[in-house]
Amino acid sequence: MRLYRGLARVFPRSFSAKLMTVVFIGVHVPLLVLLLWMVFSGRYQQEAMWAVVAVVFGATLIGTGMAMMALYRLMAPLRQAAEALEAYYDEQRLPHLPDLGHDEIGRLLRGINRSLHGVDAGLRDLRRSVLLDPLTQALNRRGCEQALADSARKAQSRLQPLTLFVVDLDNLKPINDAHGHLAGDQVLVRLVVSARQWLRPGDWIGRWGGDEFLLAVHDSHEVACARLREWLDRLAVPDDPADPPLSASAGAAGYRSGEDLRELYRRADTAMYRAKAAGGARLLCEDD
Template sequence: MRLYRGLARVFPRSFSAKLMSVVFVGLHVPLLVLLLWMAFTGHYRRDTMWTVVGVVLAATLVGTAMAMMALYRLMAPLRQAADALEAYYDEQRLPHLPDLGHDEIGRLLRSINRNLHGVDAGLRDLRRSVLLDPLTQALNRRGCEQALAESARQAQSRRQPLSLFVVDLDNLKPINDAHGHLVGDQVLVRLVESARQWLQPGDWIGRWGGDEFVLAVHAGHEVACERLRRWLQTMEGSVGEEIPLKASAGGAGYRPGEDLRELYRRADAAMYRAKYAGGARLCCDGD
């Protein structure tokens, strides 16, 4: 990179000029050596022909080796660019290529930096849109499944408790019938926003489908159940312009190594017990 930076001071906007200068110097080294030798040793004599041939041959070999070495070093930015592209393709590792000026290579490296960062940002937005519910911006079903797998992995590796809750609204249909579906949509959005006010870092809420939501809480099961119970009471106690919400919820604590479908089944069964018991309450697995 030092050779490149040095030539960049002389030819700041042309990589071709850099290459040509290296080739020019490499090809003319033999001639320069021959001229210097003849100048210091006097006129040319026949009996010194083989000496001249040897000197010219040696100088040519040296000049060729120097030119090849310089070209190899001059190509270092291109090798870095190729490595950066491969690293992003294989590991999604963003490049941090150096800024080498305004010639062809400098523009190429800046373009790779800028374009890969733009592509990566676009992919992150796409992943988020694929995993989020467009109405509530909570996780959608696919997002819930991925988040639950990650939560279970962390709970098992760190030996931390994890509780899963299934929440189903009891009065969304009456709200839609009385106030319209637009108000019903606003109710769903408000439910997610209110949940995020008490969820801790690492906890999450997702819309499983319709008016059914799933929450994961990284806390002891009794503590998690108490937090969810207070949340249900807060929603049911809404006054003023906010329409009170009634929801049935079921919870289950994660057992290390448990199949996640079984964990959801236990929480879902507890939610149906709450609904069959009259709704607007929380039932936990094992109660």
């Protein structure tokens, strides 16, 4: 490490320069020793001595240059590894470093590959645990807030319509009372699975809390409301006769460009409570 630290003071940014310095010194110190020996020993005639020195010096310069070029090429995997690490930490782009055998460089590249893929898998699991509801695997409240902000940005930048639905189950308590809380949990999972069958890429469902869910649909307000009403009808007639029918009240509000997202939620939530007060099992929009 002392040699490395010493050369780092001279070449702080280039490992190639450090290696080439070592090669240059290793080749030319013996030549300098030979030259001094020839000068002080007097065993060679002066003209012959200088001819020998010139030939040897020229040959070593050429050899040193070729060695430096080879070293630079041999260091390509190290440069690739450094670029891969920077790309992952800057852009979260996983590397695909080549398998170069079982020497030190090969083991280093395999270690970087394994480490970064392991780190990335751990981060994905962490994000899922932070943003997903553990029971239904829908977005949790924090995930809903983040997804709603992303949907609003997309709606504003791409001029895509966005409708937010607040959906609340009407009959979860009777199901819990009649069949137990495990059956109630299965009902919540079933609701999410059913919603994902008709939601399109870019749309999402999240569990806001308890038996209240948010759905965001990037479609015209009329079409989005029609799709949600069809879904509520399907929930009321389960595919499996053993499953209890589900009744849900829903409220809808269309996103207005630049609107505060808390106001968007408030409008949809108010419409949902109006639907529940009207007897439930229906969707009401703020204009209904």
